[in-house]
Amino acid sequence: MTVTSTSAPAVKPPQDGARTPRAAALLAGIGGQNISLVGALVVVLGLFAILNDNYLSLSNMQVIAEAATITGLLAVVQTVVIICGGLDISVGSQVGAASVVSAMVFTSTGSGTLAGMAAAIGVGVLIGILNGLVIVYGRVNPTIATLAGLAAYKGLAQLLSDGRAQGFVLGDDVFIFLGRGKLAGIPVMVWILAVVALTVHLLLKHTDIGRNLYAIGGNDTAARLAGININKYLVFVYALIGVVAAVAGILLTARTGSGQPTSGSEGLELKAITAAALGGCALKGGKGGIGGTLLAVALLGALENGLTVEGINTFWQNVAQGALLVVAVVIQQRRSGERAVGLPH
Amino acid sequence: MHPSMSTPSDPAAAPEPRGPRPDTAPPSDSVGVSGITKRFGTVQALGGVTLDFPGGQVTALMGENGAGKSTLLKILTGDHQPTEGHVLIGGAAADLASPARARAAGIRIIPQEPEIIPHVSVAENVYAGALPRTRGRFLDRAGLRRRITADLERLGFTGVLDPNLLGSRLTPAQRQLVEIMRALTGTTPPRLIAFDEPTSSLSEHEVEALFLLIRGLRDQGLAIVYVSHRMREIFRLADRIAVLRDGNLVGVQQARDTNERALVRLMVGRDLSTLFVRQNVATDRLVLDVRNVTTDKVTDISLRVHAGEVVGLAGLIGAGRSELALALAGDQPIRSGTVTLDGTPLPGGSPGKAIRAGLGLAPEERKAQALFLQRSVRDNISLAVMDRLRRFRFVRGSAERALAEHYTDRLRVRTPSIAHEVRTLSGGNQQKVVLARWLARKPAVLILDEPTRGIDVGAKAEIYQIIADLAKEGVALVVISSELPELLGLADRVVVMQGGRITGELSHAEASEEAILALAMADDSVAAAPGAAS
Numbered sequence: 001m002t003v004t005s006t007s008a009p010a011v012k013p014p015q016d017g018a019r020t021p022r023a024a025a026l027l028a029g030i031g032g033q034n035i036s037l038v039g040a041l042v043v044v045l046g047l048f049a050i051l052n053d054n055y056l057s058l059s060n061m062q063v064i065a066e067a068a069t070i071t072g073l074l075a076v077v078q079t080v081v082i083i084c085g086g087l088d089i090s091v092g093s094q095v096g097a098a099s100v101v102s103a104m105v106f107t108s109t110g111s112g113t114l115a116g117m118a119a120a121i122g123v124g125v126l127i128g129i130l131n132g133l134v135i136v137y138g139r140v141n142p143t144i145a146t147l148a149g150l151a152a153y154k155g156l157a158q159l160l161s162d163g164r165a166q167g168f169v170l171g172d173d174v175f176i177f178l179g180r181g182k183l184a185g186i187p188v189m190v191w192i193l194a195v196v197a198l199t200v201h202l203l204l205k206h207t208d209i210g211r212n213l214y215a216i217g218g219n220d221t222a223a224r225l226a227g228i229n230i231n232k233y234l235v236f237v238y239a240l241i242g243v244v245a246a247v248a249g250i251l252l253t254a255r256t257g258s259g260q261p262t263s264g265s266e267g268l269e270l271k272a273i274t275a276a277a278l279g280g281c282a283l284k285g286g287k288g289g290i291g292g293t294l295l296a297v298a299l300l301g302a303l304e305n306g307l308t309v310e311g312i313n314t315f316w317q318n319v320a321q322g323a324l325l326v327v328a329v330v331i332q333q334r335r336s337g338e339r340a341v342g343l344p345h
Numbered sequence: 346m347h348p349s350m351s352t353p354s355d356p357a358a359a360p361e362p363r364g365p366r367p368d369t370a371p372p373s374d375s376v377g378v379s380g381i382t383k384r385f386g387t388v389q390a391l392g393g394v395t396l397d398f399p400g401g402q403v404t405a406l407m408g409e410n411g412a413g414k415s416t417l418l419k420i421l422t423g424d425h426q427p428t429e430g431h432v433l434i435g436g437a438a439a440d441l442a443s444p445a446r447a448r449a450a451g452i453r454i455i456p457q458e459p460e461i462i463p464h465v466s467v468a469e470n471v472y473a474g475a476l477p478r479t480r481g482r483f484l485d486r487a488g489l490r491r492r493i494t495a496d497l498e499r500l501g502f503t504g505v506l507d508p509n510l511l512g513s514r515l516t517p518a519q520r521q522l523v524e525i526m527r528a529l530t531g532t533t534p535p536r537l538i539a540f541d542e543p544t545s546s547l548s549e550h551e552v553e554a555l556f557l558l559i560r561g562l563r564d565q566g567l568a569i570v571y572v573s574h575r576m577r578e579i580f581r582l583a584d585r586i587a588v589l590r591d592g593n594l595v596g597v598q599q600a601r602d603t604n605e606r607a608l609v610r611l612m613v614g615r616d617l618s619t620l621f622v623r624q625n626v627a628t629d630r631l632v633l634d635v636r637n638v639t640t641d642k643v644t645d646i647s648l649r650v651h652a653g654e655v656v657g658l659a660g661l662i663g664a665g666r667s668e669l670a671l672a673l674a675g676d677q678p679i680r681s682g683t684v685t686l687d688g689t690p691l692p693g694g695s696p697g698k699a700i701r702a703g704l705g706l707a708p709e710e711r712k713a714q715a716l717f718l719q720r721s722v723r724d725n726i727s728l729a730v731m732d733r734l735r736r737f738r739f740v741r742g743s744a745e746r747a748l749a750e751h752y753t754d755r756l757r758v759r760t761p762s763i764a765h766e767v768r769t770l771s772g773g774n775q776q777k778v779v780l781a782r783w784l785a786r787k788p789a790v791l792i793l794d795e796p797t798r799g800i801d802v803g804a805k806a807e808i809y810q811i812i813a814d815l816a817k818e819g820v821a822l823v824v825i826s827s828e829l830p831e832l833l834g835l836a837d838r839v840v841v842m843q844g845g846r847i848t849g850e851l852s853h854a855e856a857s858e859e860a861i862l863a864l865a866m867a868d869d870s871v872a873a874a875p876g877a878a879s
Binding site for chain 2: 228
């Protein structure tokens with residue numbers, strides 16, 4: 001017989017630290033990636049606190065949080081699509097389109113707050129479904145499909161707005177509340193991000209939908225053979241992105257006071273993907289979570305704010321953000337022990 | 346046996362002419378392997394194989410699926426490194442650390458599936474990786490044309506192969522010719538050429554032409570290795586026949602000294618294991634009724650499986666068994682024919698529908714097709730029963746844990762906890778996780794495709810017990826396996842496929858390894874009567 005006999009295979013010893021089960025469970029709950037993010041965040045906060053007395057003040061924290069909200073919303077849904085193995089680089093353009101639509105409908109309906117918001121969300125859903133259909137039924141690679149969307153939806157926003165800021169919403173209480181209001185000392189925008197993040201977290205971790213999304217990203221063949229309707233889920237996820245991007249667009253309108261076709265939304269896709277990747281999403285899918293992504297959003301926000309406070313050129317900030325992303329992914333790949341042959345998966 | 350005495354020489358020292366040689370002047374050094382053992386983890390694929398491949402002879406390599414033929418070829422061609430032993434060239438150990446080294450040493454393979462670059466010409470396909478170039482790095486188009494014309498002329502392929510044709514437009518036979526040209530050209534002369542199941546996609550007269558070519562190469566003094574399952578071809582072509590079984594060389598004979606029966610006996614002759622626990626619990630209640638089903642891969646399949654019955658599906662690799670399983674599971678479209686489950690038509694179109702109708706499939710490649718390696722044991726088990734575990738859309742955590750605990754206990758999955766990632770488990774325990782998923786689903790029909798591939802004997806015995814238990818519970822079971830003793834030990838009935846068709850059915854009493862192999866290797870000319878397909 002050629003098979004080596006292992007008639008009574010020993011139980012595999014639990015690898016990392018079953019000696020202190022509680023500590024191990026806690027570690028597993030937070031995750032190694034997140035611990036390094038917390039560490040990085042502490043370092044960044046500490047460094048800038050030393051350099052600038054005001055950095056850790058409540059008002060500056062609020063500034064950081066508000067500035068990071070729109071990125072945060074997009075990063076949360078980017079996390080979802082990356083988990084199921086896709087990508088959406090058209091999110092920034094979607095925000096611009098939604099922002100323009102919300103302001104223009106608001107104005108043209110004579111301060112129709114609800115109409116403006118509903119129209120923006122409607123446009124978001126349509127764009128998302130279109131993305132999903134092109135990818136699933138047009139068989140277009142998600143990166144290419146949403147690259148096309150990045151250009152097309154930006155163009156759409158510019159066409160609608162003639163390339164200029166449109167409408168003025170800051171006469172409206174609801175928009176003022178969304179953009180400037182506070183609840184229990186915390187900006188309303190941050191509350192919205194919290195609600196969206198919590199909802200998506202529950203969706204991912206505690207519903208069958210979430211399980212199926214992880215399954216699709218982890219092994220799509222196995223997911224299909226286990227009876228999951230992959231196409232339906234993918235279209236759903238892109239529609240979800242559209243809705244959340246529309247919410248972000250409405251917040252952008254509320255922040256700036258008018259519909260912005262590109263200003264404030266251009267480049268958000270890069271920040272969102274950076275945050276998701278930093279937060280531990282494997283770009284091949286099947287891995288990641290909202291917690292890590294939010295930590296990464298906080299880290300990026302704290303870094304950006306600190307560099308601005310220190311008066312460092314924004315060009316350098318871009319370099320820093322890019323470097324951080326590459327370093328994070330290199331560390332991630334090293335950990336997974338991939339062989340350096342050809343293109344990475 | 347060691348290669349015959351011939352002067353050892355360093356293959357790297359072979360002259361390196363630019364462009365093709367006027368003739369394939371083969372070196373006299375013969376190629377052989379000595380004491381080759383290859384282990385993948387705990388699985389031993391080859392156990393101390395010593396064999397020579399003398400020049401001027403066709404050596405056929407035979408054996409069942411998994412006997413070690415492919416592994417041996419891959420070691421010869423530098424794809425795999427032996428765990429122990431050496432490849433010998435001219436009696437001296439050669440270091441074939443990479444496919445490029447093996448190629449430089451004159452060892453060439455014609456793979457079963459030719460590797461063709463679709464969007465470039467035949468000429469560029471032939472010399473891919475070593476294209477002629479001018480000074481600098483510009484492609485020397487004139488040189489390429491001269492070279493391909495000369496090589497086509499020399500090898501007698503002029504007119505058969507248009508050097509300007511794109512790779513994507515080649516017929517299977519032409520694709521193979523491209524591979525053959527790659528093997529026969531190059532900066533070093535070939536000394537051994539291995540053909541891996543070369544005739545599987547060729548028509549009859551193409552096979553004739555290939556045999557003429559192979560005999561011609563042999564007569565020039567090249568060593569030929571020929572891997573095939575087709576007895577008739579082997580006896581027409583081979584001078585010597587080497588038989589592998591379970592990774593061991595069990596016989597080398599001159600073709601004229603042996604016959605088909607003796608070969609089959611050599612290929613299968615091992616002790617029937619006592620691991621099997623088949624109980625005769627088949628009932629008369631028809632559960633799965635497949636009638637005249639034709640898909641893109643299988644033709645006119647009719648199959649009936651009763652409650653409590655275990656039907657074995659035998660055949661060689663490529664016989665269409667897995668394709669049939671995938672079609673029944675809704676993953677490949679059924680073009681004609683009907684499938685009913687418990688009297689109602691089985692809905693096709695998606696695996697989800699088949700699962701809800703009561704049919705489960707544990708597919709052939711557990712890692713690629715069934716498991717989520719980065720997810721926990723619990724998540725892997727509960728995936729197919731989510732509809733029973735959720736309230737509104739929330740998964741009931743305690744019910745899910747209870748389910749996972751129950752099935753990991755029942756199947757004795759050895760894992761530190763149900764929260765552990767599946768990739769940390771051994772192959773046998775991973776397979777049990779796949780089975781647990783389907784047991785939890787409680788299907789009326791369960792198709793198990795190679796349920797014991799690559800797992801150790803202890804886990805195999807446990808899986809046989811699980812299959813027997815499922816039969817006792819009244820599940821209709823289809824077991825696909827390439828291990829014949831397993832089918833003989835488990836199945837109430839064995840259905841044999843070849844070339845996408847059913848070539849025969851054997852009751853438990855009739856079934857023997859010889860009878861199954863005879864049906865599985867039945868000549869295509871007999872099985873594929875023209876006009877039978879609709």
